[in-house]
Amino acid sequence: MPVITSAQAQDSYDVIIVGSGAGGGQTAYTLTMEGVKVLMLEAGRSFDPLTEVAMFQLPSQAPLRGEKTPDKQYGFHDCSINSGWDIPGEPYANAGKKPEDQFRWWRQRMMGGRTNHWGRITLRNGPYDFKPYTQYGAGFDWPISYDDVAPYYDKVEMLIGVFGSNEGLENSPDSSPGVLMPAPKLRVGELYAQKHAPKADMKVVSIHRAVMSVPQDAEKLPAKLHPGNPKAQSILADSMRSRSPCFWATDCHRGCSIRANYDSQTVHLRPALATGNLDILPNAMAREVTVNKEGKATGITYIDKTTGKEGHVSGRAVVLAASSQESVRLLLNSKSSLFPQGLANSSGKVGKYITDSVSSSFSAHMPAFEGMPLHNEDGAGGPHAYVPWTQHEQNRKGALGFPGGYHLEFTSGRQMPSMTVANGFDNLAGRSGVTYGRQLKEDARRYYGCRLGFGAQGTMLPNEGTFCEIDPDLKDQWGIPALRFHWKWTDHELNQVRHQQKRIGELLTALGGKFTKPPETDPLKAIRSGGSVIHEVGGAIMGDDPSRSVTNQWSQTWDVKNLFMADGAPFASTADKNPTLTIMALAWRMADHLMEELKKGNI
Amino acid sequence: MIPPTPSPLLDRRTAIQWMLTAAATLTVRDHSALAAETPGATASARLPAKGYGPDPSMVKFYLPGDVWPLTFTESQRRTATALCDVIMPADETSPAASTVGVPAFMDEWVSSPYPGQKADRALILEGLDWIEAEAQKRFKTSFADLQAAQHIAICDDISQAQPKPEFKKAASFFKRYRDLTAGGYYTTPEGMKDIGYRGNIPQATFDGPPIEALRHVGLA
Ligand SMILES: Cc1cc2nc3c(=O)[nH]c(=O)nc-3n(C[C@H](O)[C@H](O)[C@H](O)COP(=O)(O)OP(=O)(O)OC[C@H]3O[C@@H](n4cnc5c(N)ncnc54)[C@H](O)[C@@H]3O)c2cc1C
Ligand code: SF4
Numbered sequence: 001m002p003v004i005t006s007a008q009a010q011d012s013y014d015v016i017i018v019g020s021g022a023g024g025g026q027t028a029y030t031l032t033m034e035g036v037k038v039l040m041l042e043a044g045r046s047f048d049p050l051t052e053v054a055m056f057q058l059p060s061q062a063p064l065r066g067e068k069t070p071d072k073q074y075g076f077h078d079c080s081i082n083s084g085w086d087i088p089g090e091p092y093a094n095a096g097k098k099p100e101d102q103f104r105w106w107r108q109r110m111m112g113g114r115t116n117h118w119g120r121i122t123l124r125n126g127p128y129d130f131k132p133y134t135q136y137g138a139g140f141d142w143p144i145s146y147d148d149v150a151p152y153y154d155k156v157e158m159l160i161g162v163f164g165s166n167e168g169l170e171n172s173p174d175s176s177p178g179v180l181m182p183a184p185k186l187r188v189g190e191l192y193a194q195k196h197a198p199k200a201d202m203k204v205v206s207i208h209r210a211v212m213s214v215p216q217d218a219e220k221l222p223a224k225l226h227p228g229n230p231k232a233q234s235i236l237a238d239s240m241r242s243r244s245p246c247f248w249a250t251d252c253h254r255g256c257s258i259r260a261n262y263d264s265q266t267v268h269l270r271p272a273l274a275t276g277n278l279d280i281l282p283n284a285m286a287r288e289v290t291v292n293k294e295g296k297a298t299g300i301t302y303i304d305k306t307t308g309k310e311g312h313v314s315g316r317a318v319v320l321a322a323s324s325q326e327s328v329r330l331l332l333n334s335k336s337s338l339f340p341q342g343l344a345n346s347s348g349k350v351g352k353y354i355t356d357s358v359s360s361s362f363s364a365h366m367p368a369f370e371g372m373p374l375h376n377e378d379g380a381g382g383p384h385a386y387v388p389w390t391q392h393e394q395n396r397k398g399a400l401g402f403p404g405g406y407h408l409e410f411t412s413g414r415q416m417p418s419m420t421v422a423n424g425f426d427n428l429a430g431r432s433g434v435t436y437g438r439q440l441k442e443d444a445r446r447y448y449g450c451r452l453g454f455g456a457q458g459t460m461l462p463n464e465g466t467f468c469e470i471d472p473d474l475k476d477q478w479g480i481p482a483l484r485f486h487w488k489w490t491d492h493e494l495n496q497v498r499h500q501q502k503r504i505g506e507l508l509t510a511l512g513g514k515f516t517k518p519p520e521t522d523p524l525k526a527i528r529s530g531g532s533v534i535h536e537v538g539g540a541i542m543g544d545d546p547s548r549s550v551t552n553q554w555s556q557t558w559d560v561k562n563l564f565m566a567d568g569a570p571f572a573s574t575a576d577k578n579p580t581l582t583i584m585a586l587a588w589r590m591a592d593h594l595m596e597e598l599k600k601g602n603i
Numbered sequence: 604m605i606p607p608t609p610s611p612l613l614d615r616r617t618a619i620q621w622m623l624t625a626a627a628t629l630t631v632r633d634h635s636a637l638a639a640e641t642p643g644a645t646a647s648a649r650l651p652a653k654g655y656g657p658d659p660s661m662v663k664f665y666l667p668g669d670v671w672p673l674t675f676t677e678s679q680r681r682t683a684t685a686l687c688d689v690i691m692p693a694d695e696t697s698p699a700a701s702t703v704g705v706p707a708f709m710d711e712w713v714s715s716p717y718p719g720q721k722a723d724r725a726l727i728l729e730g731l732d733w734i735e736a737e738a739q740k741r742f743k744t745s746f747a748d749l750q751a752a753q754h755i756a757i758c759d760d761i762s763q764a765q766p767k768p769e770f771k772k773a774a775s776f777f778k779r780y781r782d783l784t785a786g787g788y789y790t791t792p793e794g795m796k797d798i799g800y801r802g803n804i805p806q807a808t809f810d811g812p813p814i815e816a817l818r819h820v821g822l823a
Contacts, residue, residue, distance in 0.1 A: 045658075054661040056803060059790035061664040063655055065708065066790075069717040071657045081658045088657075185811030192820045247805035254661075373815040378802035380809070414800050419786035421798065432764035434778045436690040437755075440785065441697065441797065448789075448798045 002273060003046055003280045006304045006311045010279070013039040014598065016300050016315035018286045018330065020044075021113025023566035024321030025264030025272075026156070026584040030591035032277035033232040036598070039313055040269075041284040041302055043322070044082055044110035049266055053079055053255030058416075065419050075418075079116040079255035083108040089477030093484040100524050103354075103468075103485035104531040105325060111282055112264040113323065114534070115580075117253045119382055120210040120261050121409070122162050122581040124153050126171030128392075129404070129575035132461055136395070136403035138492070139461030140353075140572045143544040143553040146173065152585035154179050158221050159236075160262040160584070161243070163380070164208030172388045172407075172577070181213045183384065184248075187377050189369065189412025189452060190385040192511065197387065199510035200503070207386040207409075210262035210581075211252065216240040231275070239271040251416070252381035261381075284311070287480050289318055289334040289343055289563065297343075297563040303478045317562040317594060317603050321587070324568035325354065325468060328539035329483050331550075332470050342470075344540070344557035349550050351469050353462030353541050354485075355574040357533040358406065358493045360526040362504040363453025364513030365428055369412075370450055377413040377449075386410070387454070387507070389576050401495035404459025405576045408504065414449035421448060427516060452513060456500040460574040462538060463490050466530070487530040497523040535579050537568030554593040555586060562603045564590055654716050667704075667711030674714040674728070675706075678745075682731045683709050685747040689754045690784045697797035705787040712783060723779060730776025734761075737773070 015031055017024045020042040031038050054077045059066040062076035069076075073084040085106055094102045108114040127146040132139035154176045163181040166174035183206035186194065194204035218240040226232035243266070244258040252261050259266040272278045283305040290298045290312065299314035320327035331350050334343035342350055389405030425443045426435050435443060465488030474482040498521070505519035520526035530536075543549025546558040555570040557563045566587040568579050575582075597603045655670045667673060675683060684706040691700035700706070713724045734757065738746035742753050749757075758777065760766065766774040788794040817823035 052661060057662070057664065058792060058795075058803070060704070060708075060792070063659075063665050063670050064712060064715060064717075064720065065787060067719070069654060069715075069719065071654050071659070071717075076655075076659070077661055079661075081661075084657070184809050188812035188816045188820060188822070191812070191817070191822055195822060246809075247807070248809040249803055249805045368820050372819050373813060374799045374801055375813050375816055376801040376804065376806070377812075378804075414802070416803060417789040417795055417798055417800055419783075419790065421789045422782065422785035434762040434764075434774075434781050436758060436762060436781055437692060438694050440781075441691065441694060444785065444789065444798050448800075 003282060006281065006284070006307070006309075008279070009039060009281060009311075009313055012314040012316075013037050013279070014315060015039075015317045015319060015594070016041065016313055017319045017321055017566070018300060018327070019113060019321035019323060019567065020111050020269065020280065021108070021264055021321065021323060021567070022115050022580050023568070023583045023587045024319070025112070025115065025268030026587040027319050027321060027566045027591045028272045028278055029159075029268040030588050031595065032272040032275045033226060033235070034229065034595055035275075035277060036595060038272075038278050039315065040278065040280045041286050041300060041313070042111055042280060042282045043285040043305070044108070044113075044282065046282045047081065047111045047116070047265070049079075049112070049116070049255045049259075049263060050257050053257055055250040055254055055257055059418060067419050074117065074253065077251075077254050079253060080108055081110050083110060090482075091474055091476065092482050093471045093474050095484055095486045096488075099529065100489060100527070101487050102529050103487040103536075104529055105483075105485070105536070106531065106534045107323065107326070111280070112269070115262065115264040116255050118580060119578070120252055121383070121386075121578045122157070122160075122208045122210045123407070123577035124173045124175075125149070125575040125577050125582050126173050128171045129459070129573070129577065132403055132459075132573055136461075138403050140541070140543060142572045143542055148553075149582070149585050149589065152589045153581065155225055155588060156581060156584045159225060160210045160267050161212040161216055162208050162210050163213040165206040167205045167388070169205070169388050170390070170392050175208075180208070184213050184380050186384050187379060187413050188372065189366075190383075190410075192368065193410065193412070193452070194385065196511045197507060200507045202387050202408075202503070202507055203390060204385050204387055207383050209380065209382060211380045211382070212243060212245040212260045213380070214245050216243060235271045235274045238274070239267070242270075243267075246380050248380060249378045250381050281313075285478060285480070286322065286330055287333065287478070289320070289330060291334070291336055291338060291343070291560065293338075295338050295560060297560050303480075308478075316598065317564065319564045319566050319590075319594070320569070321566035324537050324539050324571070325483060327565060327567055327569045328468060329470070331540065333481055339559070344550055344559045344563060346559050347547050347550060349541065349548065351539050352464075352467045353572070354466050354468060354530075354536060354538040355460040355462055355571070356530050356537075357457040357535040357574055357576075357578070358460050358496050359455060359457050359528040359533045360497045360500050360520070360523075361453055361455035362501060362508070362515075362519050363451055364508040364511075364515040365424075365447070366450045366452050366511065366513055368512050369452075370446055372449060374414075377415070383409055383411060389458075400499060402459070402492045402499065403461055406456040406458025406496060406500055407576055408454040408456055408507075410452065410454045412452050417448070452508065452511065454504045454507065456497075456504065457533060457535070457576065457578065458496050458500065459576045460493060462541070462573055463488060465490075468539065485530075489524075489527065493527065494523040497527045501526050535568075535574060537571035537574055537579050540565050540569035541572045542570040543572065555590040556593065564594055566590055667707040671711075671714055671716055673707075673710045674724075675710045678735065679728065679731045680706060680710065681745065681747040682735045685749075685754070686731070686734065686780060687784050689758055690781050691788045698793055700784055700788050703788065703791040703793045705784055705791075708787040709780075709783060712787075723783070726776050726779055730773060730780060733773050733776070
């Protein structure tokens with residue numbers, strides 16, 4: 001079973017999945033490896049990471065030196081096609097007028113979704129992150145704890161290939177022994193930060209990323225992941241052998257033809273297709289979940305983008321993994337006499353409690369790096385190290401004015417130059433005018449590679465002012481009603497950003513950094529707007545009370561028992577960790593439960 | 604499309620070789636294809652003035668003029684070339700901006716249909732015309748044909764932090780032109796080498812920083 005057209009779809013499947021990104025990919029993998037027949041609908045076109053990504057191209061081989069344009073909003077070679085903050089024909093609205101009340105919505109419309117260009121940072125949520133109410137007296141406790149998810153974190157990490165090290169940190173959990181691949185050596189800027197960060201009472205440790213630093217163990221891992229299932233083991237072993245470890249060059253955001261890093265197609269969909277149990281229908285924009293008289297989901301109505309015609313596919317169960325807000329939109333657009341408020345919305349909570357990572361950044365010039373002996377600093381196309389959150393004690397005393405915390409991501413050193421590489425050199429050299437000629441070249445050699453910047457990503461607990469709904473007027477090019485977002489920062493986020501700016505300033509000072517203006521003290525000026533970090537989750541949150549949540553602990557909707565969510569929508573809050581590893585772990589856990597229920601005949 | 608069956612095992616060395624061959628083949632293929640499409644330099648002017656769209660081929664190698672027609676007149680191109688080289692001249696270790704194609708990149712930039720670049724278009728086209736007129740006024744010679752000291756005389760006037768009122772507009776042109784020239788230069792292989800970027804090369808292992816680099820920052 002392969003990538004198909006509308007005409008080739010079978011009459012009925014066990015499960016219909018909407019969306020082929022991290023959540024959809026993981027669900028399809030888990031189900032098909034265990035023999036479930038699946039159809040996946042994907043709104044974007046097929047995309048081949050083997051032949052279509054530009055790993056080695058230089059900016060000078062792209063139009064406009066690869067700079068961002070409205071057509072390619074992260075730059076020409078970035079692995080995002082037909083995708084962006086704005087997509088022609090696919091509008092959304094913001095209710096708030098003030099800049100701080102705006103939500104920005106990135107959508108990726110291609111096979112594999114956002115996993116084609118994500119940063120591959122894969123940190124686990126910790127025990128506190130699942131119980132924020134107990135821990136901080138705010139937000140909602142998830143109906144599951146870290147221990148429920150830990151085995152799935154291990155499984156996903158073994159499957160996708162994650163490098164990193166176990167550091168024994170509070171609330172930033174280790175992986176089980178033997179799960180992680182060796183962490184790559186740190187770069188000189190990372191080592192320098194590691195040495196001096198303790199002066200600011202911070203620490204720098206190896207980061208976890210879904211990048212293979214060594215070959216996967218195709219002898220041992222398949223049996224661990226699929227015990228008692230020789231077919232799955234052999235398919236997975238083949239898939240693992242076909243992946244090459246990182247060759248320490250090229251930007252991971254461009255995609256990886258040698259399959260050293262995780263994207264959904266390379267790691268999830270290939271083996272899933274090889275089982276013969278998966279059909280993928282690209283160019284299919286889901287419009288509505290259909291239901292029968294008993295209130296069970298029967299399938300999906302979609303627009304075939306190649307013909308503009310509407311189609312319908314049927315399944316015993318439906319899984320939404322269109323990315324959190326797109327799945328919410330599908331629920332809200334699936335209205336019927338049984339479900340006049342939209343599907344699975346008897347609680348009225350569909351669309352409520354959206355969160356994103358709380359973020360701000362600040363950078364400085366590092367005189368210590370001037371004149372550095374030249375060497376190749378590419379490494380694994382992204383960070384090798386980060387600053388974890390460690391101020392739990394202050395937080396327990398309530399000394400900080402915000403729940404949770406934040407980690408700092410940073411880049412240092414000599415990355416491939418872009419159009420902005422020479423910005424700020426006049427200032428650094430203390431020259432008032434615009435330098436040109438031989439002096440400019442000398443300045444550039446001296447100052448390039450000497451910037452160090454830290455970006456924070458922190459906890460956001462849900463609030464009542466942040467939600468989405470169907471806009472009364474706005475529709476997309478297929479006539480599907482569009483979303484309208486409401487966004488509100490609370491004192492928690494603003495206090496956190498104030499703290500971020502102050503602490504990054506202290507850290508850079510401890511490292512000997514030079515900055516022309518001090519860190520921002522107005523949090524509304526420093527905070528990145530809602531959605532900007534592209535970690536938006538929530539909108540169909542899980543809970544243990546059907547009147548206050550949309551799904552149970554299995555991401556199964558309370559109202560429609562054969563309808564499941566496999567993206568970030570069931571998240572009850574954002575941790576100080578990037579969400580995608582947790583999306584995949586929850587999707588695997590959900591899929592196991594779904595199979596149980598199918599077997600028992602409950603669905 | 605996802606190939607329906609897994610491809611044969613790729614070990615790291617094969618993968619690296621495969622990537623390099625692919626890159627080499629692409630160079631040949633694209634450049635010969637381009638040559639066939641654009642028999643004369645003017646052919647590109649016939650291309651429609653629109654962007655590359657949301658789904659361009661990312662692996663292709665592009666040259667200025669491939670996606671939208673270029674703008675500079677012959678005179679503007681001569682001025683632009685000379686000004687690029689005043690800003691980024693050849694020195695002992697690296698070539699001048701014009702040697703690595705920065706003037707053509709400038710033309711591509713101002714000719715682009717996108718809003719970000721459109722804002723630069725008027726500034727730069729008017730600026731090039733101004734600087735040519737200024738050369739004629741001061742030295743009765745085309746800017747492109749001036750002596751180094753004469754180039755500097757004009758450029759010094761428009762590179763001040765506080766330019767004289769009559770040079771204000773030319774100064775904002777110069778700043779922008781300088782930034783674009785530097786960006787255009789350091790994104791070429793020669794520019795990357797000169798600024799000290801040593802990456803984009805596949806390697807079997809990542810060995811971390813050399814001892815000299817560690818010593819430099821007091822880590823060894
Ligand atoms: C620049 C960037 C960097 C990031 N870095 C990190 C990182 O380092 N770590 C991390 O954890 N996360 C990171 N993320 C976030 C990460 O990409 C997402 O959390 C993750 O991809 C979400 O997976 P998903 O399956 O929910 O959605 P997606 O990956 O977005 O996939 C959803 C798919 O559904 C399809 N779809 C949407 N609507 C429909 C419809 N109506 N019908 C059919 N199909 C539909 C879309 O076309 C898409 O292919 C990053 C994101 C970006 C953009
Ligand atoms: S750095 Fe490594 S993992 Fe990232 S794209 Fe390049 S080869 Fe792949």
